[in-house]
Amino acid sequence: MDRLIQANGQPHYGIFPVAPGLINYRDFDFRSPMGRKLGALAKWRRFHQFQYFGLISDELIGGCALANLSLLGVGFVYLFHPASGRMIERQFKLPLGFGSQFSQTPDQGVCELRSGGNLLRLENSAVPKEKRLLVELDDGTRIDVCFSEAQPAFQPLCINTPAGVNGWVYAQKVAGVRCRGHVRSALGDFDLTQIDAFAHHDWSAGYMRPETHWNWACLSGQAGEQRVGLNLSCGVNETSFTENCFWLDGELLKVDTVRFAFDRDQPLQPWLINSHDGQVALRFEGRGLHKERLNVGLLASNFKQIFGQFSGVLRPIGRPELRINNLWGFVEDQYAKW
Structure with missing residues (x-):
């Protein structure tokens, strides 16, 4: 599929074997809830985009996100050292996204944010099929990490679902891939191959x-x-299709709807996560937290990303069950008005 939006102005919906070449949102026939055709300004204002790169190992946890919210460009990065409990985190907000750029080609292009002496950059390359994160901060922190979807072969989840009465959401997800690169920070210097680090991407x-x-x-x-x-x-993505899945050695296995049971006021307390079809039964124990709050009228966000450890079982249909014992990962609880 070369383009997500068809010639009639409507998106392709479903779970796709490969990513669309272009998220051509300007070609979308965007209507109000009452059916009035909306113009270029409304298309710009309501289109939102984000990209996230996560880093997971027993010795180092990290996350970096960039978001284009039309009225605001947002970025954050953090590193957490499980052994000491120490953490580095930075947040950036750019009015109207000045100082940022975003590509609408999921498998090719650059998304980045520059603020003073700080750079957050996410590069997607079709040949070779790689994703790269580069972070350079004015305190000397440097993160340079990448992973491949080709060696060994990996099947990303590529999905587009309707959202509300007049919207849609395209999502492309990767998890369970080893990564390589280096991190230099006040927490120490890390060779990601030596510490057997994994990555995930959204x-x-x-x-x-x-x-x-x-x-x-x-x-x-x-x-x-x-x-x-x-x-x-x-x-987010549950209208007609869901993004729920897990991967075993790069093979994508779909999962039914899921229930998150947790205490919103105490997000570091245990979470229970179960799928309706019984393929997922996990308990999550939080070890640290990155959070942001924003309330400026037209835009609001209450965001918590908790990093910690999962235990439990995955039961792929027709295969032996797989025990999960204290594997590191993330959960989120987010409210957004945009």
Whole structure:
């Protein structure tokens, strides 16, 4: 599929074997809830896009995100050292996104944010099929990490679902891949190959609900003889299709709807995450937290990303169950008005 939006102005919907070449949102026949045709300004205002790169190992946890919210460009990065409990984190907000750029080609292009002496950059390359994160901060922190979807072969989840009465959300997810590179920071210097680090990645864009909430869970690591990745969500992509899945040695296995049970006021307390079809039964124990709050009228966000450890079981249909024992990963609880 060369383009997500068809000649009639409507998106392709479903789960795709490969990513669309272009998220051509300007060609979308965007209408008001009452059916009035909306113009270029409304298309720009309501289109939102974000990209996230996560880093997971027993010795170092990291996350970096960039978001284009039309009125605001947002970025954050953090590193957490499990052994000491120490953490580095930075947040950036750019009015109207000045100082940022975003590509609408999921498998090719650059998304980046520059603020003073700080750079957050996410590069997607089709040949070779790689994703790269480069972070350079004015305190000397440097993160340079990449992973391949070709060696060994990996099947990303590529999905587009309707959202609300007049929107849609395209999402492309990867988890359970080993990564390579280096991190230099006040927490220490790390060779990611030597510490057996894994990565996960999220590229999402579309006309999301103007007021929304979601929970999300992701893990990446080695369970027994298998590389395992997990992506579960509740609140965004569930109209007709879901983004819930896990990967075993790069093979994508779909999962039914999921339930997140947790205490919103105490997000570091245990979370229970179960799928309706019984393929997922996990307990998550939080070890640290990155959070942001924003309330400026037209835009609001209450965001918590908790990193910690998963235990439990995955039960792929027709295969032996897989025990998960203290694998590191993430959960999220987010409210957004945009």
